[in-house]
Amino acid sequence: MRTSIAAKILFASFIALALFLMVLPTLIVFPMSVGTSNYLEFPPKGFTLDWFVAYFGDEEWMGATWFSLKVACATTLAATAIGTMASIALVRGRLPGKSLIYALTLSPMIIPHIVIAVALYLFFAPLRLTGNFYGFLIAHTLLAVPFVVLTVSAALQRFDPMLELAAQSCGANSIQTFYHVMLPGIVPGVAAGAVFAFLTSFDEATVAFFISGLEGKTITRKMFEDIDFNLTPIIAAVSTVIVGASLLLMTAVHFLQNRQRG
Amino acid sequence: MGQSVEIKDVWKSFGGFDAVRSATVKIQAGEFLSLLGPSGSGKSTLLMMVAGFLQPTSGKILIGDEDVTAVPANRRGIGMVFQKYALFPHMTVFENIAFPLKMRKLRRSEIESRVGQALDLVKLRDLGSRLPIQLSGGQQQRVAVARALVFEPPVLLMDEPLGALDKKLREEMQFEIKNLQQSLGVTMVYVTHDQEEALTMSDRVAVMNHGEMQQIADPKTLYREPGSPFVADFVGKMNLIEVTYVDQTASGALLKTAGGNRFSIQNLAVSTPDPERPMKIAARPETIALSRRNETSGTLLEGTIHQCVFMGSMTMVQVIVGPEDEVVYVQTEADASYKPGEVAYLEFDGSRTSLFAHGPDEN
Amino acid sequence: MSIKEPHNAGRSDSRILYGAGMSWSLILPWLGLLVVGFAYPVFKLLSGSFFDDGFTLVHYQRAVTEPLYTAVLLRTLRIALIVTVCALLVGYPIAYAISKLVRPWSMVVAACVLIPFWTSILVRSYAWIVLLQRKGLINTLLIDLGVTSEPLRLLYTEFAVILAMTHVLLPFLILPVYGALKTIPADLPMAAYNLGATPIKVFWKVVFPLSLPGVFAGCLITFILALGFYITPALVGGPNSLMMATLIGQQTTQVLNWPFAGALATILLITTVVLAVMFRTLLAKNRGFSSGI
Numbered sequence: 001m002r003t004s005i006a007a008k009i010l011f012a013s014f015i016a017l018a019l020f021l022m023v024l025p026t027l028i029v030f031p032m033s034v035g036t037s038n039y040l041e042f043p044p045k046g047f048t049l050d051w052f053v054a055y056f057g058d059e060e061w062m063g064a065t066w067f068s069l070k071v072a073c074a075t076t077l078a079a080t081a082i083g084t085m086a087s088i089a090l091v092r093g094r095l096p097g098k099s100l101i102y103a104l105t106l107s108p109m110i111i112p113h114i115v116i117a118v119a120l121y122l123f124f125a126p127l128r129l130t131g132n133f134y135g136f137l138i139a140h141t142l143l144a145v146p147f148v149v150l151t152v153s154a155a156l157q158r159f160d161p162m163l164e165l166a167a168q169s170c171g172a173n174s175i176q177t178f179y180h181v182m183l184p185g186i187v188p189g190v191a192a193g194a195v196f197a198f199l200t201s202f203d204e205a206t207v208a209f210f211i212s213g214l215e216g217k218t219i220t221r222k223m224f225e226d227i228d229f230n231l232t233p234i235i236a237a238v239s240t241v242i243v244g245a246s247l248l249l250m251t252a253v254h255f256l257q258n259r260q261r262g
Numbered sequence: 263m264g265q266s267v268e269i270k271d272v273w274k275s276f277g278g279f280d281a282v283r284s285a286t287v288k289i290q291a292g293e294f295l296s297l298l299g300p301s302g303s304g305k306s307t308l309l310m311m312v313a314g315f316l317q318p319t320s321g322k323i324l325i326g327d328e329d330v331t332a333v334p335a336n337r338r339g340i341g342m343v344f345q346k347y348a349l350f351p352h353m354t355v356f357e358n359i360a361f362p363l364k365m366r367k368l369r370r371s372e373i374e375s376r377v378g379q380a381l382d383l384v385k386l387r388d389l390g391s392r393l394p395i396q397l398s399g400g401q402q403q404r405v406a407v408a409r410a411l412v413f414e415p416p417v418l419l420m421d422e423p424l425g426a427l428d429k430k431l432r433e434e435m436q437f438e439i440k441n442l443q444q445s446l447g448v449t450m451v452y453v454t455h456d457q458e459e460a461l462t463m464s465d466r467v468a469v470m471n472h473g474e475m476q477q478i479a480d481p482k483t484l485y486r487e488p489g490s491p492f493v494a495d496f497v498g499k500m501n502l503i504e505v506t507y508v509d510q511t512a513s514g515a516l517l518k519t520a521g522g523n524r525f526s527i528q529n530l531a532v533s534t535p536d537p538e539r540p541m542k543i544a545a546r547p548e549t550i551a552l553s554r555r556n557e558t559s560g561t562l563l564e565g566t567i568h569q570c571v572f573m574g575s576m577t578m579v580q581v582i583v584g585p586e587d588e589v590v591y592v593q594t595e596a597d598a599s600y601k602p603g604e605v606a607y608l609e610f611d612g613s614r615t616s617l618f619a620h621g622p623d624e625n
Numbered sequence: 626m627s628i629k630e631p632h633n634a635g636r637s638d639s640r641i642l643y644g645a646g647m648s649w650s651l652i653l654p655w656l657g658l659l660v661v662g663f664a665y666p667v668f669k670l671l672s673g674s675f676f677d678d679g680f681t682l683v684h685y686q687r688a689v690t691e692p693l694y695t696a697v698l699l700r701t702l703r704i705a706l707i708v709t710v711c712a713l714l715v716g717y718p719i720a721y722a723i724s725k726l727v728r729p730w731s732m733v734v735a736a737c738v739l740i741p742f743w744t745s746i747l748v749r750s751y752a753w754i755v756l757l758q759r760k761g762l763i764n765t766l767l768i769d770l771g772v773t774s775e776p777l778r779l780l781y782t783e784f785a786v787i788l789a790m791t792h793v794l795l796p797f798l799i800l801p802v803y804g805a806l807k808t809i810p811a812d813l814p815m816a817a818y819n820l821g822a823t824p825i826k827v828f829w830k831v832v833f834p835l836s837l838p839g840v841f842a843g844c845l846i847t848f849i850l851a852l853g854f855y856i857t858p859a860l861v862g863g864p865n866s867l868m869m870a871t872l873i874g875q876q877t878t879q880v881l882n883w884p885f886a887g888a889l890a891t892i893l894l895i896t897t898v899v900l901a902v903m904f905r906t907l908l909a910k911n912r913g914f915s916s917g918i
C-alpha cells in the first residue's frame with residue numbers, strides 16, 4: 001500500500017512538472033514584456049509598458065498586424081463559405097469518388113507546409129502575387145478550408161437529414177432549406193470552423209515566410225525577422241497581445257463546442 | 263378537399279436491387295390507404311417517391327390528373343408526417359407550424375389565424391410558444407400533424423407516424439388521425455408495419471412484401487380472403503398447415519398433413535384437386551372449433567394440447583398436430599379448461615378456410 | 626408475428642439530398658482552389674526537379690550522395706524519431722492523467738495541454754530562446770543548483786531543436802492517445818482488479834494494449850509533422866542542426882537552385898504521403914476496433 005502511495009506521488013509530481021514545462025513558454029512572455037532590460041534577462045527587472053508603446057507606435061509592426069488581421073478576416077470568410085459548401089456536397093451530395101475527394105481535401109493539413117510554401121513562392125513570384133493580399137488569401141484559404149470541412153462535416157453528420165426532407169415537404173427549396181433549417185442546426189460547427197480558419201491564417205508562419213514581400217508582410221513574418229536579427233522585448237509585448245487574444249478565442253471555441261454537444 | 267393519387271407501374275432499384283417492383287394503385291380522393299408490410303418491404307421507398315424525395319427508376323405518379331413524376335418535393339404541395347416527427351428543434355411550435363405558410367409567402371395576419379386554427383385542430387392551443395423538446399412524444403406528434411395539415415394539402419403522407427409512441431397513446435392517436443382525415447377529406451397514404459393499425463384505420467390496405475404489392479383490398483376482405491399465404495400470415499393471427507389433397511368424400515375434402523394425419527373439411531373450395539401438389543390451408547384461430555371427442559360424421563384433425571393462454575375475453579389454445587411439433591392456434595371461450603397433453607380434435611370451417619397452392623414465393 | 630422496429634425506417638436514400646449538379650456546384654470552388662493554389666504549384670515544383678535541359682535524376686543523385694545533404698536527411702529522420710519518442714514518454718502519462726482525473730482537475734490538465742496548442746508557434750519559439758540562452762532561466766537554475774559553474778551553450782544546438790519541437794508537437798500526441806484511453810470501458814480494468822491483478826499489471830496487460838491504436842496514430846502524426854518542421858528549427862537551431870525544411874527553404878530563396886529544392890521537396894513529400902497512408906489505414910483499424918465498444 002505504501003509503495004503505491006509513493007508511486008502515486010511520484011507520478012503526480014512528474015505530471016505537474018511536465019504540465020508546468022508545457023505552459024511555461026506561453027506564460028513567460030507576460031513578465032518578459034514588462035521588464036525594463038533591453039536584453040533577454042530572466043527573471044526580468046523593473047516594470048514598464050514601454051515595449052507595448054513601442055509596438056503600437058511602430059509603423060512596420062502596425063502595418064504587419066493590420067495586414068495579418070485583414071488576411072485572416074478575409075480568409076475566415078472565404079474558407080468558411082467554401083468549406084461549408086464543400087462539406088454539404090461531401091456529406092449530403094451525390095458525388096463519385098467521395099473518399100478520394102475527402103482525402104484530397106484534408107491533404108493540405110498533412111503535406112509539409114514547407115512544400116506548399118516553396119511551391120506557392122515559385123508559382124506566385126512571376127505573377128507578382130508575393131507580398132500581395134490576394135496571394136495570401138489564396139494560400140491561407142487553402143490551408144484553412146480543411147479545418148472548416150472537419151468541423152462542419154462533423155456537425156452535418158450529426159444533423160438529422162429528415163429535417164431537410166421535412167423542410168422540403170413544407171415547400172422550402174434548397175436555399176430556403178439551407179438557410180432556415182440546416183444552417184441553424186450546424187451553426188456551432190460553422191462558427192468553430194471559422195475560428196479555426198482565423199487562427200490558421202493569423203498564426204500561419206511557414207507559407208507567410210516565403211510569400212511575404214516588403215510591403216505585404218504578416219505579423220508572423222515580421223516576428224520571425226525580428227527574432228532572428230533584432231531580438232528586443234517588443235517581441236514579448238507582441239507575444240503577450242497574441243497570446244491574450246488566442247486564449248480568448250480558445251475559450252470561445254470551448255463554449256461553442258459545448259453548446260453543440262448540449 | 264382531397265385529390266386522387268395514382269401510382270402507375272412504379273419501380274425503384276438501388277444499384278441492381280429492386281426495392282419497389284411494379285407498384286400500381288389508384289387512391290381515390292379522400293381515401294385512406296395504408297401501405298402495410300414488414301421492415302424492408304419497400305414501403306418507405308414508395309412513400310418517398312410519392313413525396314418526391316426519390317425519383318422512380320420507371321413508372322409514373324399522378325396527383326389529380328397531373329403527372330408529378332418530375333416535380334420536385336417542395337412543389338408537390340403534399341403534406342408529410344415523419345416517423346420521428348422531424349420538428350425543427352430551433353423553432354417554437356408556432357414557428358414550426360407557420361413554416362409551410364411562410365414558404366408560401368402568406369401575410370403575417372393570415373399565417374397567425376391559420377396556425378391558430380391548426381393548433382386548435384390538434385388540441386394544442388396553449389403550447390404555441392414552446393420548443394419541441396419541451397413537449398411530450400404525443401404532443402410532438404400532434405405538432406407534426408398540424409404542420410403537415412396547415413397549408414391544406416390535398417394529399418397527406420405519413421411514415422410510421424406512431425411508431426415511437428406507447429400502445430395506449432398510439433391507439434388514441436390512431437383514432438384522432440382517422441377523424442381528422444375524414445373531417446378534412448384529405449387523401450391519406452399511411453405507412454405502417456402494424457397490421458392492427460392498418461386494419462382499424464384504413465379504407466383500403468396495400469400489403470407489401472419484397473417490394474411487391476401483394477394485395478390491395480379493404481380490411482374485411484383482406485382479413486377474410488387473403489390473396490396469398492404471405493398476406494394470410496401477415497394480417498391477423500393465421501394458422502398455416504401444410505397438407506396434400508387426398509379425395510373428395512361425403513364429409514368434404516379429405517386432406518393429409520405432412521405427418522400423415524387425415525382429416526376432412528366441409529365446403530372447402532378446392533380449385534386444383536391434385537394429390538401430388540403440396541398445399542397450405544390457412545385458418546384463423548376463431549374459425550376452428552375444438553372438442554374432446556370426434557363426434558361428427560367427418561374425420562377431424564387429431565392433436566395434443568400444448569398450452570392454454572388466458573387472454574381476458576377468450577383463451578388461446580395451442581394444439582400440436584403431427585410429429586413435427588406443428589402448432590395450431592385455436593380460440594375458445596375464456597373458461598375452456600384443457601390440460602396439456604390431453605388429446606383434442608380440430609374442426610375447420612370450410613367457408614372460412616383458404617387453400618393455397620404451395621408456390622415458390624412465400625415464407 | 627411480432628415485427629421488429631425497422632432500423633432503417635424512412636431511410637431510403639435520405640442522406641443524399643443533393644443531386645449531382647448541385648453537389649458539383651457546391652464543391653467546385655474548393656476543387657478549383659485545390660487545383661490552382663495547391664495541385665498545380667506543387668506539381669510544378671516536383672516536376673521541375675526532374676528536368677534540366679531534358680529529363681534527369683541528377684538532383685536526386687545529389688541529394689542522396691553528397692555527404693552534406695545525406696547528413697541533413699539522416700539528421701531530419703533522427704530528430705523526428707527522437708522528438709516522437711520524447712513526446713510519447715511525456716505525453717502518454719499526461720493523456721493518462723486527463724483520462725483518469727475527475728473534474729475540475731481533468732479540466733485543469735486539459736487546459737495546460739490546450740494553452741500551448743493555441744499559442745502561436747513564433748511565441749513559443751521565442752520563449753524557448755529566452756529560456757535556453759546563456760543567461761536564461763535554465764542556465765540560471767543549473768548554476769544555482771550547482772550542476773555547472775559556467776552557463777552551458779544550449780541555444781542553437783540540436784538539443785534546443787529537440788526540446789522546442791517536442792514541446793510544440795506534444796499536443797498532437799496527447800490528443801489521440803487521450804481519445805483512445807477514453808474509449809476503454811471503465812469496467813475492463815475493474816474486472817482485471819477483480820481477478821487479482823496488481824495496478825501495474827492492469828496497466829500493462831489491459832490499459833496500454835487497448836490504447837495502442839491511439840499511440841500509433843499520435844506517434845505517426847507527430848513524426849510526420851516533425852519531418853517537415855520549418856519555423857522552430859530555423860529559429861532555435863544552428864548550422865549544425867540544419868533540417869530538411871530549412872534546407873529546402875535555403876535552396877529556394879538563397880541558393881536559387883529550384884530543381885534541387887524540388888527534389889528535396891519530393892523526397893519529403895513522398896515520405897510524408899507514405900506515412901499518411903499508413904496513418905489512414907491505422908485510423909480505419911482504430912475505428913473498427915473502438916466501434917465495438
Ligand SMILES: Nc1ncnc2c1ncn2[C@@H]1O[C@H](COP(=O)(O)OP(=O)(O)O)[C@@H](O)[C@H]1O
Pocket residue numbers: 276281299300301302303304305306307308631633634635636637638639
Ligand atoms: N438508399 C438506399 N440504397 C440502397 N438500398 C436501399 C436504400 N433505401 C432503401 N434501401 C433498401 O430497400 C429496401 C426497402 O427499404 P424501405 O423502403 O426503407 O423499407 P420499409 O420502409 O418497408 O422498411 C430495403 O431492403 C432497404 O435496405
Ligand SMILES: [Mg+2]
Pocket residue numbers: 305306307631633634635636
Ligand atoms: Mg420504412
